[in-house]
Amino acid sequence: RLAVLADASHRFSATLDPDAVVASLVEVCVPQLADVCMVDVLDENGQLQEVASVALDDQSLADVRELRRRRAELGGVNGVYSEARVAGRRESLLIEVLDDSQFQRASVDADHLALFHRFGARSSMAVPMVARDRVIGVLSLLINRTNRHFDQAQLELAEELAARAALALENGRLYASRHRVARSLQAALLPPALPQVSWLDLAARYRVAEADVEIGGDFYDVMEVGPDAWGVVVGDVCGRGPDAAALTGLVRHSVRTAVIRERAPSGVLAQTNAAVLHQIDDARFCTAAYLRVERTPDGVRVQASSAGHPRPVLLRADGTAAFLDCAGLLLGVVAEPTLVDVDLHLAPGDAVVLYTDGVTEARRGKDLFGERRLLATLAGLAHLGADAIAAGLDDAVAVYQDGAEDDIAV
Numbered sequence: 001r002l003a004v005l006a007d008a009s010h011r012f013s014a015t016l017d018p019d020a021v022v023a024s025l026v027e028v029c030v031p032q033l034a035d036v037c038m039v040d041v042l043d044e045n046g047q048l049q050e051v052a053s054v055a056l057d058d059q060s061l062a063d064v065r066e067l068r069r070r071r072a073e074l075g076g077v078n079g080v081y082s083e084a085r086v087a088g089r090r091e092s093l094l095i096e097v098l099d100d101s102q103f104q105r106a107s108v109d110a111d112h113l114a115l116f117h118r119f120g121a122r123s124s125m126a127v128p129m130v131a132r133d134r135v136i137g138v139l140s141l142l143i144n145r146t147n148r149h150f151d152q153a154q155l156e157l158a159e160e161l162a163a164r165a166a167l168a169l170e171n172g173r174l175y176a177s178r179h180r181v182a183r184s185l186q187a188a189l190l191p192p193a194l195p196q197v198s199w200l201d202l203a204a205r206y207r208v209a210e211a212d213v214e215i216g217g218d219f220y221d222v223m224e225v226g227p228d229a230w231g232v233v234v235g236d237v238c239g240r241g242p243d244a245a246a247l248t249g250l251v252r253h254s255v256r257t258a259v260i261r262e263r264a265p266s267g268v269l270a271q272t273n274a275a276v277l278h279q280i281d282d283a284r285f286c287t288a289a290y291l292r293v294e295r296t297p298d299g300v301r302v303q304a305s306s307a308g309h310p311r312p313v314l315l316r317a318d319g320t321a322a323f324l325d326c327a328g329l330l331l332g333v334v335a336e337p338t339l340v341d342v343d344l345h346l347a348p349g350d351a352v353v354l355y356t357d358g359v360t361e362a363r364r365g366k367d368l369f370g371e372r373r374l375l376a377t378l379a380g381l382a383h384l385g386a387d388a389i390a391a392g393l394d395d396a397v398a399v400y401q402d403g404a405e406d407d408i409a410v
Contacts, residue, residue, distance in 0.1 A: 265305035317349030
């Protein structure tokens, strides 16, 4: 008994995938405890649905499913026992010995009785699967091929297995639900699509840390700030989770508000800093790089400013890549941070690449992707469109790193 429970616990704790949990449960039960094992889980409508099953032979599995199908067609009353009743009453059922009289009472005609005889059940038990005081399913075990019978000790073992499996299933469901909520909130903090601009090619890539169920702090946004003028911001809020999401929403809203009153990027970031200090009363902070991109008679003018954020890269069409020297103090620390503006012009084929520190701090062992590799990677992407540049940098980081420990925005 201890060996079975240890094996099951090891299997259940190794995954948060509900399908893997129920697959492990039936593998533990057959053939060690039973000849046939079936797991039914309550769906959103409160109905039991088979999610996993296994038997010593294919015929036994086909027969038990046919018996279940006939019972369902007859309203669920023609059977030796009812999984729905086990779930509803939260009581285990043990039938140590099954005999012909029970099959005759459960069958409605000769064909039905012949199916019972062919399946040949000798002993059965059904156990409710309860997690956090809620029934989530039923574990059914049957013996029909081997010469053995269930007893009270085996019922107690089945109840312990069902309880551990139910808790693992519930944990997996909670993880999946939390992951869905986090990803939905994450998507809500990013623009649904980048605008289409005739003279400006825009693209973005966003990747969350592997297996992370918290909301990340990286964000980006693009907004129209005047006739033939666009604002582009990429930022990184400290921390993860709901607090990071709240600050991300505040910063994005503050930037969009500031561009109405401020033209210079340093002014936009200064206004955003004031909003963060005014509305956030703890030690949270944010880094951001902001560009104002405007079409002029002689090309495209870019003004750039960075508040504690990794410096944007200017990628010329001839393959030259260099950092923009526009570094300033991060947001949310002091009332009047030092911020500077850099002015430059873009010719056809030139690009400016903004990114978060998940790019340069991507790790392979103890080595970082780093700024030098960033410049070399981008130099190799010159002459390409915005989407190819963003995808190329994202792919280079993904290939380099051992695992994504931080979010990445490009």
